Amino acid sequence: METFQALLARKLAEALAAAGLAPAGSVTPATDPRFGDYQTNAALVLAKQLSENPRAIAQKILDAFDLRDLCDPPTIAGAGFINLALRPETIAAKTAELLQDDRLGVEKAAAPKRIVIDFGSPNVAKPMHVGHIRSTVLGDALARIASFLGHDVIRDNHIGDWGTQFGMVIYGWKNLLDRAALERDPIAELVRIYKGANDLATTDPAVREACREELVKLQAADPENYGIWTECVALSMREFEAAYKILDIHYDIQRGESFYNDRLAGIVERLMKAGIAEISEGAVVVFFRDVVELADKPAIIRKKDGGFNYATTDIATVDYRVDDLRRDTLWYVVGAPQILHFKQIFAIAKREGRSADFRHITFGSILGDDRKLMKTRSGDNVPLRDVLDEAVIRARKLVDEKNPDLPESERANIAKIIGIGAVKYADLSQYRMTDYIFSWDRMLSFQGNTAPYLQNAYVRIRSIFRKSGEEFAPAKEIVLGTPEEKNLATRLCQFGEVVPTVVNDFRPNILANYLFELANSFHSFYEACPVLKSEEPARSSRLALCELTGRVLSKGLDLLGINVPEKM
């Protein structure tokens, strides 16, 4: 189904051709209701190119503009804008059409991509903490949206399951492990033995050497060490899966760093042979002398002790994703501190002749009240589990307060939907590059741009249908008799315009903002327009608006990875 924006853009192109003008400008939503619903700056752009009077050109375009009964007669305003106001019947007809469309007006991408999205990427033997929220939640939302847009998406969890820290973990396992503690809280115990080994190693050279030897043995696939490592990975995976279950996140594949181990030597050899890598100070290094910003930032792909590091692993990962998974688009949802690293990886891929579209999708940090990185009082990272638990507990208090008559199990379920939704929405509703200040009170508020506010709009809609006791049947006719109805319907028609723009620059907050405005429009409509008590044909029409709003809210939140309750 064609959006209004696309339709009007097409009409504009026809008008320009008919008027003998070159294609120019764009059709955008009006910046102010007084300017109608859409506007185009085509005349301004053309006036600049032709050095002519913009209003005169606008008039030429108007003369050729065939909008029939779509819009009110277009007007020229300001410096030469053309304002387009849709007629209520046009909006009503489109709204009725949307009720029949299970995609709610969102067209599939004309050129579907084969995408792999790398997001989350927690480390084995370390607890997941608040810092993992953004990558995980943002990556998941982008995956959901890209899939809905018709792209072929593989979600890959690039788990940090290999590296020098395992020397310490294995040493700690052999010398410091408390089995009972491991049973109780595996990750906490793994962290404890790692820290213990690390502390010993810093003061005792013999321990440092022992840790190094454990690492070498692991890398040589020593059965005992490999077994310990396997168990650490399994314990951590169990922890990750628990978090993903609460967060309602799933991966298609989970290829940890270790998956690429046996490919690393070949990569170094290949890059040497191709003349891309060279030996420098005993290490194998790739220089980027032709790239200004990387000119003095070489990438090490083999250390002088013969070991590989994460640059090598990430090159292997590119190979796997492009060659084995046949992907043409690689999205990395990884924090901004790794910008330089990914520039290097992408530059190497380019030099190897790869043409895939590589994107490093970065994001800001989560801060505490003090505007510093969010930490516990003792200065540690805040465990993800604690954040999620507290979100549910706080949401539960709200539900108990507002709706104490609901059965216990239902309240528990609602609290989970609201609490987790609030945490996700707080993150996704903000532009990803800005740091955001974590605040329970704000994210769980029923006012403002929050998950509960949107969920409440949905719940009000469900409540109407429960009260009516009727099955929803599409109205024969949508009538937009009040400003609130017209406003709501107009918003509903924009869903198909908004969703695709999210992926342009990876900004789920565009969708979140839209949903907030939709909920806002709905609440205004709800206050001004009685539904069940109104007369036909308004009653059926308003029920239809409610139904469609419910569907768009629910689908929109689903695209952000957020659920909606039936009651709250």
Add this chain to the structure above:
RNA sequence: GCGCUCAUAGCUCAGCCGGAUAGAGCAUCGGAUUUCUAAUCCGACGGUCGGAGGUUCGAGUCCUCCUGGGCGCGCCA
């Protein structure tokens, strides 16, 4: 030192490719409920968009410089 990034109302934030008088929420103040969830709605107050130049019909948005915060820059990941 170099690179990336951010700076918008008292606070928290929107503002996609440059568009018309820069928008929300919170807070403050004033209204609305015999009503489908008031968990909401309507209104008022509140701005030299960090500073200075530049590009152009038009700049919060693009360019240059400056100030301030965050992050990164050869063998951790």
